[in-house]
Amino acid sequence: MIVDPTPRELRRIFDEIRAERARQDERFGEQNHPDGTGGREWENAATMARANCDLATVAGELTWRDIAYEEDAEALAESDPVKLRAELIQAAAVKVAWIEHLDRRALAARCQRCKGQKIVPDFTNWDTDHAEPLPKPCPDCQGGDGG
Numbered sequence: 001m002i003v004d005p006t007p008r009e010l011r012r013i014f015d016e017i018r019a020e021r022a023r024q025d026e027r028f029g030e031q032n033h034p035d036g037t038g039g040r041e042w043e044n045a046a047t048m049a050r051a052n053c054d055l056a057t058v059a060g061e062l063t064w065r066d067i068a069y070e071e072d073a074e075a076l077a078e079s080d081p082v083k084l085r086a087e088l089i090q091a092a093a094v095k096v097a098w099i100e101h102l103d104r105r106a107l108a109a110r111c112q113r114c115k116g117q118k119i120v121p122d123f124t125n126w127d128t129d130h131a132e133p134l135p136k137p138c139p140d141c142q143g144g145d146g147g
């Protein structure tokens with residue numbers, strides 16, 4: 001039996017990417033374009049983007065935009081196909097890491113009491129036919145305080 005060591009959260013993102021790739025192929029067919037990368041303009045952009053990342057890091061203000069732009073600029077500055085491929089992998093991996101962080105934040109933002117379900121069991125109000133508590137709005141996140 002082969003065990004996939006990829007964490008479930010990461011696997012879900014890869015599944016979404018795979019599905020999006022299938023939609024792209026379905027819509028546009030196999031794509032074969034010139035790279036159009038390289039050149040002084042993008043080399044300068046990559047240099048500026050790296051400097052911006054360094055400054056933002058020192059200032060404690062580094063954002064995903066800064067990181068993603070740096071990786072994109074480095075890819076767009078690269079004309080050697082082997083190096084371009086390596087840069088595109090790095091740029092894609094940063095996008096995946098960004099998505100992972102968005103998902104972690106969404107999870108953390110969920111109410112701890114109801115886990116985002118917005119309802120909790122009301123143990124003072126039972127469904128006697130099914131011998132279970134009826135649901136009530138979660139007091140932590142539906143109490144009208146916007147929390």
Ligand SMILES: [Zn+2]
Nearest residue numbers: 111114138141
């Ligand atoms: Zn709640």
